[in-house]
Amino acid sequence: MSSTPLSRSEAKDLTRRRLIRAALAILDTEGETGLTTVKVAKAAGIAQSSFYVHFRDKQDLLRVLGDEGGDRLRRSMREARRRAREAPDVTEHQRDTFRIPLEAICRHPELLRILHRARHDPSSSMHEFAKEASLAYRDHHAADLAALGYTADNERDRRRLEMIAEGINAATNALALGHLEGRYPDLEEAVDVLVSLSKGALRMLKSSSAAAAAREAGPVAGPGR
């Protein structure tokens, strides 16, 4: 039945994967407090002491988890850009800009939850990493917004664009979690809300650097869906 022609290194890598997967699950359900080598090893089906074959110590595991999360995040951001570019028109492109992150969160909510917690927990081993990731994502989104036609060409507007991006990110996360908790069953409604939030904010930018924005005509002032 089960063909098991696994080389030694393949088997080791498999166990390592199992450990990482188990760690993520425990981190999600029980938090960093509940993450112990005992539980991780047991969930991965090996002895507690064998944990140290794969990781120098617990800290090392957290570091690896952070790296993996970072990779996944970066890949997800690139993917989102790529897909949004394929949208048939500006309105749909704009909706994609918000829909894609929402869907990404819903696909792997545990990553967001873990990162989110670490972001606000100075004692977390992943605290610094989570802060950087959060900033990177803000800048990514700021670039997206800028790509929608709202270039900020002075310091003040640039900072406002960053604030808008950070605010919209926070709202995106909140709505995605609300969706997962069953409060907002329809994800498209969340997209509606995010689009409308950003429209208001970008209108402010537009009016403050009216000349530049006017040249872009009406990509945002277009009709709602």
Next chain:
Amino acid sequence: MSSTPLSRSEAKDLTRRRLIRAALAILDTEGETGLTTVKVAKAAGIAQSSFYVHFRDKQDLLRVLGDEGGDRLRRSMREARRRAREAPDVTEHQRDTFRIPLEAICRHPELLRILHRARHDPSSSMHEFAKEASLAYRDHHAADLAALGYTADNERDRRRLEMIAEGINAATNALALGHLEGRYPDLEEAVDVLVSLSKGALRMLKSSSAAAAAREAGPVAGPGR
């Protein structure tokens, strides 16, 4: 110098206060993982075993902390409503609606951080409490927004109003923390951003229940500051 005519119960209450204050500080700087009876007692200047004179166990302390936080939150919400009502005009009223929570967060950022962490940590003793507080705050803000003239009279609009309120809350928290971390030095700019976000969102509501909104004339369509 120091008059010390403290009755026994007064002294006990003082120690209890010191314990709670110490616990909050530790929770903020080291997270729930770092909160131990040893540290709390030491920081409050008593023996570890004396901790149990004031609290049944560690869980009990967390519960009390949650209750205190809830009280403070409710008081803060009432206070915010009261102050916002005193605003000279509609525009300033609107700005107050966003400025007051921002200032409240900046005054006691540790409370938000603690609540925020617990909100996303299922293992936290304050998880359920934090969820309820977050919902209560969303509804409070939704009521504020409704008071600005955007009554939602059908199920769909009501849900959208809730989503907007939750999104704006999230953005408010994010911007307040960004301010505290030094990224956004000017709190008024944060108010600008929040006002503009909400303007966009409420415009959506307005257009979807145009008849009701039209009656309210233009409290939101007014000029920016």
Next chain:
DNA sequence: TTCCTCACCGATAGTACTATCGGTGAAATT
């Protein structure tokens, strides 16, 4: 003054977790 109360103390039993160590057998190498 006498007696009681109780907030606080030090010591400690019990528990949970981390990390190390020597041993084992199967895979890989020779």
Next chain:
DNA sequence: AATTTCACCGATAGTACTATCGGTGAGGAA
């Protein structure tokens, strides 16, 4: 076939924390 490598194991030393217990002395009631 002989030898080496190494992923995994059980046992355990060491550490940190929780919660209990009996004792003590100053506040407060009689």
